[in-house]
Structures are given as structure tokens and as C-alpha cells.
Amino acid sequence: MIQISNVSKHYGAFQVLTDCTTSVSKGEVIVVCGPSGSGKSTLIKCVNGLEPFQSGEIIVNGTSVGDPKTNLSKLRAHVGMVFQNFELFPHMSITENLTIAQTKVLGRGKEEAMDKGLKLLDRVGLKAHAHKFPGQLSGGQQQRVAIARALAMDPICMLFDEPTSALDPEMVNEVLDVMTELAREGMTMMCVTHEMGFAKRVANRVIFMDQGRIVEDDSKEAFFANPRSERAQQFLAKILHH
Amino acid sequence: MSYQWNWGVFLQPSASGDDTYLGWMLAGFKMTIGLSLTAWVLALLLGALIGVLRTVPNRALAGFATGYVELFRNIPLLVQLFIWYFVLPELLPESLGNLYKQSNPLLQQFLASMICLALFTSARVAEQVRAGINSLPKGQKNAGLALGFTLPQTYRFVLLPMAFRLVVPPLTSEFLNIFKNSAVCSTIGLLELAAQGRQLVDYTAQPYESFIAVTLAYLLINVTVMFLMHRFERRIVVPGYIGGK
Numbered sequence: 373m374i375q376i377s378n379v380s381k382h383y384g385a386f387q388v389l390t391d392c393t394t395s396v397s398k399g400e401v402i403v404v405c406g407p408s409g410s411g412k413s414t415l416i417k418c419v420n421g422l423e424p425f426q427s428g429e430i431i432v433n434g435t436s437v438g439d440p441k442t443n444l445s446k447l448r449a450h451v452g453m454v455f456q457n458f459e460l461f462p463h464m465s466i467t468e469n470l471t472i473a474q475t476k477v478l479g480r481g482k483e484e485a486m487d488k489g490l491k492l493l494d495r496v497g498l499k500a501h502a503h504k505f506p507g508q509l510s511g512g513q514q515q516r517v518a519i520a521r522a523l524a525m526d527p528i529c530m531l532f533d534e535p536t537s538a539l540d541p542e543m544v545n546e547v548l549d550v551m552t553e554l555a556r557e558g559m560t561m562m563c564v565t566h567e568m569g570f571a572k573r574v575a576n577r578v579i580f581m582d583q584g585r586i587v588e589d590d591s592k593e594a595f596f597a598n599p600r601s602e603r604a605q606q607f608l609a610k611i612l613h614h
Numbered sequence: 615m616s617y618q619w620n621w622g623v624f625l626q627p628s629a630s631g632d633d634t635y636l637g638w639m640l641a642g643f644k645m646t647i648g649l650s651l652t653a654w655v656l657a658l659l660l661g662a663l664i665g666v667l668r669t670v671p672n673r674a675l676a677g678f679a680t681g682y683v684e685l686f687r688n689i690p691l692l693v694q695l696f697i698w699y700f701v702l703p704e705l706l707p708e709s710l711g712n713l714y715k716q717s718n719p720l721l722q723q724f725l726a727s728m729i730c731l732a733l734f735t736s737a738r739v740a741e742q743v744r745a746g747i748n749s750l751p752k753g754q755k756n757a758g759l760a761l762g763f764t765l766p767q768t769y770r771f772v773l774l775p776m777a778f779r780l781v782v783p784p785l786t787s788e789f790l791n792i793f794k795n796s797a798v799c800s801t802i803g804l805l806e807l808a809a810q811g812r813q814l815v816d817y818t819a820q821p822y823e824s825f826i827a828v829t830l831a832y833l834l835i836n837v838t839v840m841f842l843m844h845r846f847e848r849r850i851v852v853p854g855y856i857g858g859k
Contacts, residue, residue, distance in 0.1 A: 417756075420760060422756050422759060422760060444759075445759070445762050445763065445764045446762065448759060448760050448761070448762045449761065449762025450762075451760075452760075453756075453757075453760040455753050455756065455757060455760075456753075457751060457753050459751070459753040459754055459756070459757035460757075461754070461757070461758075461771075461772055461776075462776060462852050462854075462855050463775045463776050463779065463852045463855075472771060473761035473762060473763065476763065476767060476771065477761060477762040477763060477767075478762075504853070504854070505852060505853040505854045505855070506854065507852065507853060507854020507855045508853055508854035509854075521761070522760075522761075525761065525762065
């Protein structure tokens with residue numbers, strides 16, 4: 373589904389990603405973790421072309437992301453993305469947030485889009501809030517709407533960029549529950565997150581990054597039981613203690 | 615001081631005979647409003663376009679927009695007006711220049727004034743629009759693109775609706791400025807409000823009454839604009855957002 377081969381990226385002299393290679397198969401759930409500044413968010417944004425990269429290749433569902441001839445909008449329409457700061461559109465009601473891309477990008481009719489939107493809103497447990505605006509919802513609720521908005525596009529895979537980092541601790545679980553359910557249903561997912569509980573529950577593989585390199589890329593069992601690199605050992609020791 | 619107040623002067627028949635001095639003032643009032651409103655509509659459209667261009671990834675377009683803003687923002691309004699009215703017609707191809715110079719002098723004054731005010735103000739509107747777009751979280755653009763919107767769609771549906779809401783207050787002050795700046799156009803002979811006021815002084819020797827009337831007329835225009843813009847601002851409030859409820 374997603375093939376990342378030898379991807380490197382730099383801003384001027386600063387190397388953000390160095391020779392990253394990994395892949396995500398259909399139905400797989402991959403968790404990407406690592407210290408801040410290690411390039412995890414940049415890597416996931418390269419997957420749908422929000423960040424350009426200078427060398428290497430990323431193939432999503434047979435389409436090369438870095439190829440200038442690729443119609444990126446068309447590709448992105450089927451790659452769902454969830455952001456750290458939710459990024460719902462504040463001037464639109466929840467239902468408009470859920471339907472606008474369906475009608476303007478996929479060309480669906482208003483009713484069909486609304487049906488789909490409300491069904492997904494119900495699934496994330498927020499049907500009662502359909503007519504509110506994003507600013508009237510809590511962070512956790514906004515993030516669940518954002519997941520529903522991405523799912524409304526019938527994505528072939530989902531990218532999560534630290535979906536719980538901006539949330540109050542109390543709200544983290546409601547979002548993780550939705551993500552866990554999604555993973556159990558077989559959605560292909562690439563998640564940048566520090567939620568190791570989530571990784572242990574649903575991930576197939578864990579990727580550990582440091583200083584722009586993929587340091588570990590292993591099954592979750594191997595990663596948690598016996599991380600090979602010293603940097604990953606330190607990282608786990610620090611975050612698993614509390 | 616032995617000034618002879620005479621408020622009745624406005625009802626006296628004017629020197630031209632076919633009107634009262636109040637009629638002169640009203641004509642100037644209408645000219646100021648007509649000129650400023652047409653220039654404002656143009657300035658908003660052009661300013662929005664240039665402001666958007668300043669924020670696009672394409673460097674040539676962004677560079678062009680920056681040049682535009684710096685050109686019209688950094689030359690005094692009065693100098694720009696003289697260039698439009700006195701210099702530019704000489705630089706046009708001869709046939710076009712002659713056509714312009716043979717047209718109704720009032721039309722010449724009005725066109726030069728309108729274009730000058732519109733372009734000068736559009737540069738300032740562009741800066742407000744650019745600031746509005748840049749003040750949105752960077753993730754908003756990414757969120758639009760990630761849903762499959764093209765860049766123009768992302769501006770149309772995601773960025774501009776919020777950016778414009780944010781800049782309504784500074785745009786209101788540009789809107790007020792354009793009425794005040796229009797007084798500069800009296801220098802090329804356009805008979806707008808300020809020019810009519812001065813003319814009244816020449817003919818009636820009642821400067822206090824004349825300029826008090828002019829002052830009140832500008833005040834009336836701008837208080838009305840402020841009132842309308844304030845209502846507009848209330849109408850477009852986003853629930854749950856800054857300033858919303």
C-alpha cells in the first residue's frame with residue numbers, strides 16, 4: 373500500500389530525513405515514534421505530498437508521490453489524514469465539515485454526502501452535535517469529528533500525525549478508542565504517536581526514528597521486548613516509566 | 615472678533631443662479647460618495663486578488679504582488695493623483711490620449727480620481743488580506759489539501775472565509791480612509807465635498823459655516839459606515855470562535 377524507499381529531505385543545510393525506507397501493507401497498522409525533532413511528522417507528511425522531499429521515492433497504492441506529473445489532489449482525496457491540532461474548518465458547522473470535500477472533491481450529491489457524514493458522526497459518538505460549530509466542541513470531540521471527516525472520503529489508508537498530543541489527558545482515550553476500532557476493522561494506518569499502550573494493543577509494527585533516520589523497524593513484540601538500538605532503549609525506559 | 619454668523623447662507627441662491635448653496639453641498643456630498651464607493655469596490659476586488667497572490671507558493675506571482683503593493687503604498691497619494699491626471703494621458707498612445715483629453719473634463723477628473731484611489735487603497739487592502747491569511751494556523755491549508763482540495767479550492771473554501779472574517783475591522787478602517795482620502799481629489803478640480811466647501815467660502819465669505827457643514831457631512835458618512843460595518847461584523851461571527859458566543 374505504502375512504499376517508502378531511501379527518502380531524504382533537507383531544509384537548506386539541515387538534514388530532516390536521511391535515507392528512510394519502510395513499507396506499510398494493506399490492513400497493517402504501523403506506529404511511528406521517537407523523540408521530538410526526529411522527523412516522524414515530516415516523514416508522514418511526505419506520504420501524501422504535504423512535504424516535498426529531495427531524493428528517494430514514495431509509492432502510495434501504485435502512484436509515485438514525488439513524481440511532478442502526479443495529480444496530488446486526486447491522490448490525497450483517498451489518503452485520510454488526521455492532524456495534531458484537529459484542523460476542522462472553524463467557519464463551517466460539523467455537518468459542513470463532514471460533507472464539503474465529499475461534494476466538492478468527490479462530486480457526491482448533497483444528500484448522499486450528508487447521509488455518509490451523519491453515519492460516521494454517529495459512529496464516533498457525536499450525532500447529537502451535528503449542527504454545532506468546531507469551536508463549541510471539546511478537543512477530543514473535535515478530533516473525533518476530524519477522523520470522521522477523513523473517513524467520509526472512503527480512504528484507502530489513514531495517516532495520523534500525533535492525533536492525541538494536543539488533547540487534555542481525559543480526552544485521549546475517546547480518540548484512541550475510535551482509532552483502535554478502526555484498526556480492528558482492518559484499516560491500513562500509519563500513526564505518529566507516543567501512545568505506547570495503543571501501539572501495544574493494535575500495532576503490527578513499530579518504527580522508531582531518531583535524528584531523521586529510521587533506527588528500528590520491527591514487530592511490536594520484538595520492539596517492546598527487546599529494542600536493539602541503545603537510543604530506542606533509552607526512549608522506552610523514559611516514556612514507559614510513567 | 616466680529617464674525618457675522620449666517621446659517622441662512624445655505625438657502626440663498628448660488629452664484630450660478632440655478633441652485634442654492636445647499637444644493638452645491640449636496641452635489642459635493644453625492645460626488646464624494648459615488649467616487650469613494652466605486653473606488654472601494656475596485657480596491658476590495660483588486661486588493662483581495664493581490665493579497666492572495668502575496669501568499670501563494672509561486673514565486674513569480676508572489677513577487678509581482680509584492681512589487682505592486684510597494685509601488686502603490688510608498689508613493690504619496692497626492693503624487694499618484696497628479697501622475698494619473700497630468701502625466702499618464704501624455705504617455706498613452708497618441709490616439710487614445712487625444713480621445714481621453716477631448717472627453718468631458720468631469721469624466722477625466724472622475725476617472726483619474728477613481729483609479730488613483732482604488733489602486734492606492736487596493737495595496738493597503740492587499741496587506742490586510744495577506745496578514746489575515748498568514749494569521750491562520752498553517753495546518754488549515756494542509757487540512758484542505760489533505761482532503762483533496764486543489765490550492766485554489768483550499769483558498770476558496772478554507773482560508774479566505776476565515777481570513778476575511780479576521781480582517782473586517784482593519785478593512786473597515788480602510789473603508790473610512792477612502793472617504794477621507796477622496797478629499798485629495800479636489801486638487802485636480804473634482805467638485806467633491808471638500809471642493810464645494812472651499813468654493814462656498816469663495817462665493818459667500820462664510821468659511822465657518824461652510825467648513826462646519828463639510829465636517830458634519832464627512833462625519834455623517836463615516837458614522838454610517840462604522841455602524842453598517844459593525845452590524846456586518848456581528849452577522850458573520852463564527853460560533854465558538856474568538857468574539858463568538
